[in-house]
Every structure is written in C-alpha cells, then in structure tokens.
Amino acid sequence: APHRTTSAETAAVPFRPGQLRTLAGLSADRLATGDLVAAAKWGTGSPIDDPVREQQVLNAVAEQAREDGADPAATVRIFRDQIEANKDVQRGLFRRWKARPAEAPTHRPDLNEVRKKINRINDALVRSLAATGPERAQHQCRGAAAAAAAQVRHERRLDHLHAVALTRSLRSVCG
Numbered sequence: 737a738p739h740r741t742t743s744a745e746t747a748a749v750p751f752r753p754g755q756l757r758t759l760a761g762l763s764a765d766r767l768a769t770g771d772l773v774a775a776a777k778w779g780t781g782s783p784i785d786d787p788v789r790e791q792q793v794l795n796a797v798a799e800q801a802r803e804d805g806a807d808p809a810a811t812v813r814i815f816r817d818q819i820e821a822n823k824d825v826q827r828g829l830f831r832r833w834k835a836r837p838a839e840a841p842t843h844r845p846d847l848n849e850v851r852k853k854i855n856r857i858n859d860a861l862v863r864s865l866a867a868t869g870p871e872r873a874q875h876q877c878r879g880a881a882a883a884a885a886a887q888v889r890h891e892r893r894l895d896h897l898h899a900v901a902l903t904r905s906l907r908s909v910c911g
C-alpha cells in the first residue's frame with residue numbers, strides 16, 4: 737500500500753518558550769531568597785550548608801513531583817542545582833559583607849519564615865517542572881532556557897553574582 741504521511745509524522749510538537757520563562761522566573765525568585773537566608777545567618781555563626789534541611793527539601797519535592805506528574809529523579813537533580821546556586825549567592829554575599837561591612841544587613845530575618853517562603857516557591861517550581869516536561873525534552877530547550885535566563889536577568893536587573901547563580905540553577909533543566 738502506498739505510504740501516506742500522517743499528521744503524527746509531520747506535526748511538530750509545539751514548543752512554548754513562555755513555559756521556560758516562567759521556570760526561569762521562579763528560579764530567580766528562589767535565588768532571591770538566598771539574600772534573605774544569608775541575612776538570617778550573617779553574624780549568627782550558623783553555617784551556610786545545612787545538609788539536614790537540604791534532604792528535607794529534596795524529599796518534599798520528590799513527593800510533590802509524584803503528585804504533580806513531574807519526573808521525581810529529574811526534579812531532585814534540578815533541585816540539587818537550585819540549592820547549590822542558592823549557596824553560591826549566600827557565599828558571594830558573605831564575601832561582599834566581609835569586604836565591605838557597610839553593605840552588611842542591619843535587619844535579621846527569621847530563618848523559619850524564610851524557609852516557609854522557600855517551601856512555597858519549591859511547590860511552584862515543581863508545578864513548573866511538570867508543566868515544562870515537553871519543552872525540557874526538546875532540542876530547543878538549551879537555547880530557550882538561556883534566552884529565558886537572559887530575559888529574567890535583564891528584567892530584574894540582576895547583578896553578576898545572581899546572574900551567574902541563575903545560570904547555575906538551570907544547569908540540569910534540559911534533556
């Protein structure tokens with residue numbers, strides 16, 4: 737029988753760059769909490785690294801991924817990057833505040849309150865990972881993710897520290 741081209745063979749999977757833009761925006765929201773966490777820890781002797789809290793975050797997002805229909809293993813991999821990027825921001829700020837004490841925060845946020853905010857952003861991020869599943873598997877992902885990060889950097893006037901961390905936070909989103 738003659739081969740007929742079916743629509744399934746020719747129809748391109750639609751690629752929605754706005755979905756990755758949302759994801760990059762949420763990553764930037766999460767990174768902005770690094771400033772609050774750093775201010776909460778500055779001058780208290782509390783270490784930037786808290787492996788117990790990290791494991792709680794990873795367990796919670798894996799569970800949330802199962803509920804939302806995102807791949808739990810990929811979600812955990814992406815959140816490891818989110819956490820590393822958050823620590824890069826905190827370390828960068830600590831360096832800055834040591835070098836220029838006048839720039840150090842004068843108000844200390846409550847770390848538990850900041851973590852509640854992080855939890856809410858984590859939920860939104862997992863939903864966004866579920867929503868971007870198709871985009872993240874497509875070959876356009878890398879270019880679109882880089883463009884989304886550049887757009888967020890520009891719109892939010894991110895400094896170098898936060899811009900580099902944003903790229904770091906998105907390292908594993910494609911593929």
Ligand SMILES: O=C(O)C(=O)C[C@]1(C(=O)O)C=C[C@@H](O)C=C1
Nearest residue numbers: 773784785786787789790819822
């Ligand atoms: O909650 C903290 O103490 C943070 O520093 C935030 C965060 C995170 O990104 O979720 C980052 C580093 C810590 O090791 C634990 C968690």
